Amino acid sequence: MxxxxxxxxxxxxxxxxxxxxxxxxxxxxxxxxxxxxxxxxTEPDDPVQTVYPVDGETGNVLLYDKSLSKEGYVLFNEATDDRVYLMAKDSAQIIHEWQLEFGLGNDVELLSDGKLLASLGVESPDFSFGGFGGIIQLINPDSSIDWEYVLANEEHIIHHDVEMLPNGNVLALVWDLRLPDELDAIGYLGEEEKVYSESIIEINPATNEVVWKWDSWDHIIQDTDSSKPYFGIVADNPEKINI
Incomplete structure (x- = not known):
C-alpha cells in the first residue's frame, strides 16, 4: 500500500x-x-509481504499476512450457528469444536486450562433484548459441563459478557427489572412501562454464591422531587446516572 x-x-x-x-x-x-x-x-521473493487468501472449512480468509501473525489458533464464536471452534490461522482449518448445550449468549472465552467460559442463552427467557443470556457454563474440551450457573427469571437475566477473575470467581452482567413502586419512590416520570437497571455480580463457582455485587441503582440521581431519595443536581454529579 x-x-x-x-x-x-x-x-x-x-x-x-x-x-x-x-x-x-x-x-x-x-x-x-x-x-x-x-x-x-512486485518483488516475488519477499516473504514479509506475502498476503494471500486462505480457503477454509467454514469460509474464506480474504487476507492473511503471516508476518503479522503470532503463533497459536483463533477462537471463533459463530453466533449465527451457535458454534465455537478453534481455527488454524495459516490454513483456516478447524482444529477443535465444542458442542454447546444452549445457544450463544454473546461471549465465550478460552481459558488457559483449555476450558471455555461461556455465556449462553436460555431457550425461553421471560424477557430478552440485545444479547441476552441467562446461563454461564465452564465447558471442558470434550464438551462436558464442569460448572453451570443460571440466572434467568421475570426480574433478572444474565447478559452479554462474563469474565474469569484471578481468584477463580466469575463476573457477570445482569439486567434487573425495577418494579413500579421502586420507580415511584424516587419520582421516576418516564414513559417506559418497564425499566431495567444494570448490575455486576461476582459468583463463586465452588458454592454458586454471589459474593459481591455492584448495582447501578445505588448510583442514580433524580432532579424531579426533592422529597424523594437520590435527589440532586444532575449537572453537578457526572459520576451518577440520571434516572
Missing amino acids: KHKLFIGVLSCLLLNSIACSSDNETVNNIEEMEEEVVEEE
Missing part, C-alpha cells in the same frame, strides 16, 4: 514536472525512479 501511494505521488510530481519544464533529462530521471519503485513493489 505504501508503494502504491508513493507511485501515485510520484506520478503527480511527473505531471507537474512536464507542465513546468521542458527539460527532457529531468523527465527521464523521474521515469527511471518510477520504474525502480515498481520493480521493488
Whole structure:
C-alpha cells in the first residue's frame, strides 16, 4: 500500500514536472525512479509481504499476512450457528469444536486450562433484548459441563459478557427489572412501562454464591422531587446516572 501511494505521488510530481519544464533529462530521471519503485513493489521473493487468501472449512480468509501473525489458533464464536471452534490461522482449518448445550449468549472465552467460559442463552427467557443470556457454563474440551450457573427469571437475566477473575470467581452482567413502586419512590416520570437497571455480580463457582455485587441503582440521581431519595443536581454529579 505504501508503494502504491508513493507511485501515485510520484506520478503527480511527473505531471507537474512536464507542465513546468521542458527539460527532457529531468523527465527521464523521474521515469527511471518510477520504474525502480515498481520493480521493488512486485518483488516475488519477499516473504514479509506475502498476503494471500486462505480457503477454509467454514469460509474464506480474504487476507492473511503471516508476518503479522503470532503463533497459536483463533477462537471463533459463530453466533449465527451457535458454534465455537478453534481455527488454524495459516490454513483456516478447524482444529477443535465444542458442542454447546444452549445457544450463544454473546461471549465465550478460552481459558488457559483449555476450558471455555461461556455465556449462553436460555431457550425461553421471560424477557430478552440485545444479547441476552441467562446461563454461564465452564465447558471442558470434550464438551462436558464442569460448572453451570443460571440466572434467568421475570426480574433478572444474565447478559452479554462474563469474565474469569484471578481468584477463580466469575463476573457477570445482569439486567434487573425495577418494579413500579421502586420507580415511584424516587419520582421516576418516564414513559417506559418497564425499566431495567444494570448490575455486576461476582459468583463463586465452588458454592454458586454471589459474593459481591455492584448495582447501578445505588448510583442514580433524580432532579424531579426533592422529597424523594437520590435527589440532586444532575449537572453537578457526572459520576451518577440520571434516572
